Amino acid sequence: MRERNLAVVLEQVVRCQPVTRARLAEQTGFTKTTVSNLLAVLEGAGLVQDGALVQGGERGRPGIAVSVNGDGAAALGLEINVDYLAACVLDLGRRTRYHQLVTFDNRGRAPESVISSLGRLAAEAVAAAAGQGLAVAGATVALPGLLDRENGLVRRAPNLGWTDVPVSALLRDALPDLPIPAAHDNEANLAALAELWFGDGARHGGFIHVSGEIGIGAGIVMDGQVLRGTHGFAGELGHLVVEPGGAPCTCGGRGCLEQIAGQDAILRAAGLPAVTATTAAKPDGPIRELIDLLEHSDQRALAALDGAGRALGATLASAVNLVDPGAIVLGGIFSPLASWIRPAVEAALGEGSGSLRTAVPPVVASELAGNAAVLGAAGVVIERVIGHPALLLSP
Amino acid sequence: MRERNLAVVLEQVVRCQPVTRARLAEQTGFTKTTVSNLLAVLEGAGLVQDGALVQGGERGRPGIAVSVNGDGAAALGLEINVDYLAACVLDLGRRTRYHQLVTFDNRGRAPESVISSLGRLAAEAVAAAAGQGLAVAGATVALPGLLDRENGLVRRAPNLGWTDVPVSALLRDALPDLPIPAAHDNEANLAALAELWFGDGARHGGFIHVSGEIGIGAGIVMDGQVLRGTHGFAGELGHLVVEPGGAPCTCGGRGCLEQIAGQDAILRAAGLPAVTATTAAKPDGPIRELIDLLEHSDQRALAALDGAGRALGATLASAVNLVDPGAIVLGGIFSPLASWIRPAVEAALGEGSGSLRTAVPPVVASELAGNAAVLGAAGVVIERVIGHPALLLSP
DNA sequence: CCATATTAGTCAACTGTATGGATTAAATAG
């Protein structure tokens, strides 16, 4: 019970950053006494902080500004991807306090080896955080591939070449011991959550975050949560069929969106060499070359993006009819390409989504681009701390 | 706090029907004393009942079987549809205690008039329930059309001819006053929930319930809840595009599934006259005629269902990739037609859903058919009572 | 047939947590 109420108060503090105890009492429905007591506990755990005096009304005693303690607990986000490992540390105020990206060709390397490298990266991050007076509360790892979270397995990560890898166990061994047990989740899901917590996804209620990478994934966020599906495989937007009987796809089907609007397909259509593995936001990747072409109004490149956009929009129309999102967020490689791809997406989306709905959801570009997944991973820890502050009490 | 704990205990009682206090204590984590106290409160409210003695282990004192009181509170489900009004009363044991369906051509009638007829039906149902010693705790109304539940409006119900009707207010006036305030929801959503609570949808984890009526709607159930979408318009499966540039649809688009696998399209393809409004499970409707043809292996009819099934399956493949349901449940007109349509659905579904997933979700026929929506409506009340038993305490 | 083990349920004292009303603290208005 205490646990729940601590969470309620802490959530309210986070939402309204500098608040007085009196206002918290109004908002939460607790008495001022209770709020004071709960805040005392949270302050003891280093989660909140008293600040300057603030006068609320016209006259009367000024209140004490309570805010989240930016120098107490911190969250560690980690990411394993095809050609890099990444780590970031966020404080509870959601500011980035440390960020590290190490290029690393992980294809074919043994999972144990990759994860122990990740462990070293994590240890560095924890040390760096400690140097800034931050105590890392927990970590989450972003992984590319299909996960079986119940059993702690990576079912298949085609781009890493992993099959049925017991990540949970490996991570337990490799990561430093932290108060909150380590978690892991799909890259696309975490990127979508990052959009919710750090981008402006929250303004739209629910949304679909489209991650363009080698494949095309989507994270569907509704009511502040990712839609996972019964087996955790929801959001496979890239394998919706756009051209029945079209080009064969790695999934075994034909005419999947991925084959038409995926990174390789776009590059090929634009006359650039396709690459087998690349990161979305890399400043010098093939996407950079593509953008150069686009900025010089290269006709082939423009046509490539128009075609991809139309396919993507038509597919999203299906998703909109099924899921009714408040917005479509273009992430991954689609984020830097948004100016060129958005018009076609919007056009196709408008044609395909029923006129019954008042308005077609707006299509916006993510501002997080390549860092979305790591940020989301750290965000999970932050949400965890806020939702269960009792985990950080007492030894 | 008490409220929550009452709900926890009651939920457990419902789940394990006859249970002893000792077992409840184990399952809920409360002490035996606490369970006893909470049960005393619930018994006072007429929600649970002590039964016969039951011996649990090999030896030792036998426990008292606690079960839901089937003769205490009851739930009223109501439905407004194009050509009928319906009401049903369920007890907390989920048994149907009263059921009434009145044929009524509601097209064009003023909403006030329809709702006051519904009010009379509701009053009869409450009286009938009282005659059986049941106290109706609340009611929910199933409506065909797009709802704005926040503002209590029917936005559009094309088949009823309603636009922006303030149902909430009208219902408040027309329905008898009950301890739990009346609610309303979309027909398709409630049918899906009925499948969850009264069919065997629960076994599959999450599922998509496809309602074939004049149009084709779907209720997506995940984690025991309906996926509503940001504006409450999720599940518009019938307006996913199957044939780009195909036949124009009432929604303004072209080639929507509804135009290929909807009731009218199937009837037409089978060589039967299309009808503008009919209820799925009516024993003497045009669907009955269609089934007659099918049972006599009429080639045109068989081909019609094969074609509709392939279109439906292809569309569902998109839905499966996006939402990852544990099963597809065929409801509405698809339920009686399941034997003939299922093979094509399964075939198309198998082709279109990515091979990444281990298994394509099973396609099953709903056993509830036409009554699903009313049952779901009553089910909502039952869930409400179980989730907030405190609402039925004290005056 | 009776003692013992075993399981179910209740009773009485205890503890933790939030509430309510009064109190102290710090500002502005006149």
Added chain:
DNA sequence: CTATTTAATCCATACAGTTGACTAATATGG
């Protein structure tokens, strides 16, 4: 300088669930 308003805290109280001992009802085994 006093009255008023708002903020925060103090202290006694009530509620709810826990703890551990106790009673009740059955089966086992000598």
